[in-house]
Every structure is written in C-alpha cells, then in structure tokens.
Amino acid sequence: MAGHMGWGILEEEGWRKGPWTTEEDRLLIEYVRVHGEGRWNSVARLAGLKRNGKSCRLRWVNYLRPDLKRGQITPQEERIILELHARWGNRWSTIARSLPGRTDNEIKNYWRTHFKKKPKNPPDAAEKAKNRLLRRQQFHQLQQQQLQKQQQQQQLQFSLDMKSIIALLEDNEHKTPFSQAIQVNNFYPNTATEEQSCFYSMLNGNASMPYEASNEEIFWDGLWNLDDFHGSFSAAGATKQANLHNLVAPFC
DNA sequence: AAATAGGCCAACCGCCGCGTA
DNA sequence: TTACGCGGCGGTTGGCCTATT
Numbered sequence: 517m518a519g520h521m522g523w524g525i526l527e528e529e530g531w532r533k534g535p536w537t538t539e540e541d542r543l544l545i546e547y548v549r550v551h552g553e554g555r556w557n558s559v560a561r562l563a564g565l566k567r568n569g570k571s572c573r574l575r576w577v578n579y580l581r582p583d584l585k586r587g588q589i590t591p592q593e594e595r596i597i598l599e600l601h602a603r604w605g606n607r608w609s610t611i612a613r614s615l616p617g618r619t620d621n622e623i624k625n626y627w628r629t630h631f632k633k634k635p636k637n638p639p640d641a642a643e644k645a646k647n648r649l650l651r652r653q654q655f656h657q658l659q660q661q662q663l664q665k666q667q668q669q670q671q672l673q674f675s676l677d678m679k680s681i682i683a684l685l686e687d688n689e690h691k692t693p694f695s696q697a698i699q700v701n702n703f704y705p706n707t708a709t710e711e712q713s714c715f716y717s718m719l720n721g722n723a724s725m726p727y728e729a730s731n732e733e734i735f736w737d738g739l740w741n742l743d744d745f746h747g748s749f750s751a752a753g754a755t756k757q758a759n760l761h762n763l764v765a766p767f768c
Numbered sequence: 769a770a771a772t773a774g775g776c777c778a779a780c781c782g783c784c785g786c787g788t789a
Numbered sequence: 790t791t792a793c794g795c796g797g798c799g800g801t802t803g804g805c806c807t808a809t810t
Contacts, residue, residue, distance in 0.1 A: 535778075535804095557795065573796070574779065609798060620798075625777055628800095 532566040536575055540565060544572055545580055578619045585617025589626050597623055598631070 547563035556569030593615055600611040608620035
C-alpha cells in the first residue's frame, strides 16, 4: 500500500486512484464493448488504463453499466429495500438483484442515509427523514397515477405471456420436477416446495404480499427479467433450484 | 452572509469464496 | 491437495452540495 494517498495520483505500483476522468470512462466502455465484462485485471494491459482490476470493475458496475437506472429511489423501491433488508440484513448485492438497474452500492448508501439509526437526537432525525420521504412520495404519487393505467394493460399481457412460456417449457425436453409440480392449470400443492407454491401464486395473481403491494407491483418489480426466468429452467439441476430460490424468495 | 450540519454518492479497503493450475 | 489469482461483497471514507442555524 502507498499509505494515505491523495486523489487522482499514482500509487507506488503505478495504479491511478481517485475520481475517474471522462477519458478513462471512455476507455473502459470501449474495453467492455470489445471484450465484454470480466477479466478486469486485463483492462490495464488491453485498454491502456492505469487502473487496477477492482477499480475498473467497480466503475463499470456502479456507474458505467448501460442498464443502470438513474434518478431517485422510488417509494416502491424503498418498500422493497426495507422488506428485503428486514429479511436478509446487509446483503446488499442480494437486495440489489430484486431492484433492476440499482446497484448494491446505491442501495447500501440509500439505506445508511435514510434508515440507519443515529445515536444523536433520534426523534429529530427520524422526523426529518419522514418528512423528506413524505415530500418525495407525494411527487412520485403523481407519476405512479399516470403509469397505473398503462401498467394495468401491461400486466394483463405479461400474465398471459408468462403462462405461454410455462406452457412452452412443458412441451420442451426441459421437463423438470418443478415444471411438473407447477402445472399452471393443474397445481398440486402437496408436491410443490414453498417457493414453487409462491411462484404459482404469483402467476395466478393471488400471491400473499410481504407488504401492502399490489399484484401488479410484484409482477413488475419482482418478475423483472425473463432471461433470468428462462435461465432458471434451462440451467442444470442445482443451479436451477438456486436460481429459482433467488427468483422467488423475495415474495415467499 | 458565514458557519455548521447533514445528505448524498463515488471510490477505496480488506476479506472471502471460487475456480484453476 | 494446495497455493494462487480473480471477482464479488460489505464496510468505510472523503469530498461536494444543500439546508439550516
């Protein structure tokens, strides 16, 4: 270690530290475009960046990734954060998987800023946070109302799509114990795991809610990624189970 | 208007688990 | 079997900005 270094200067090993420049960002984006994510320690050599692999990965994951969602955490996302934190504690990366476009770092920062108990004047701090949240919620409430109609239509279509996918998988060679147990129109609770039951409930729109969220919210915040969903069926055995668990756990 | 406090967020650090040679 | 490198994760730090006093 080079000890306590100032920002934007070289370490003993020659690595740059501190804030990223636009040119460094450009190089990193170009590197990922050509080589894909991963092999971060090759970035310095292949992209001409004087950054170590960890720094590059962090910059990409937390800032440059194209699928990142910018802007404030919505009240809807906040409820999910609170719910999942109550369930899993400080497992930020796990929580982040349930919030597409949000990074673990972002969620961690948000939670610490808004909900971490402070020893000094807790009532004041809590009151301020509450008021701030209230203002924010009022703002988002307007947006939500506008989106609501559109989402209702989308949910209907989405639900139909999901059932079609299940039906399609049933016809494929990927017939699994889960897909057999779930049988969208012929469900056997006795043979299904808790996760399977939960997933089935979601498909049919009667899941028990971990908080006062509508089915609609669950569909759009929970079943976020059809690629992952399909992956949980097509991957082999244990991976399949693990993926299913990750997919469904937040809602069971 | 200046000082201070607090919020926010990017980035670093150290540890750990996994894959591989 | 083991040592090593890499990537991922959670905790922490520090700087900038805004609100409050």
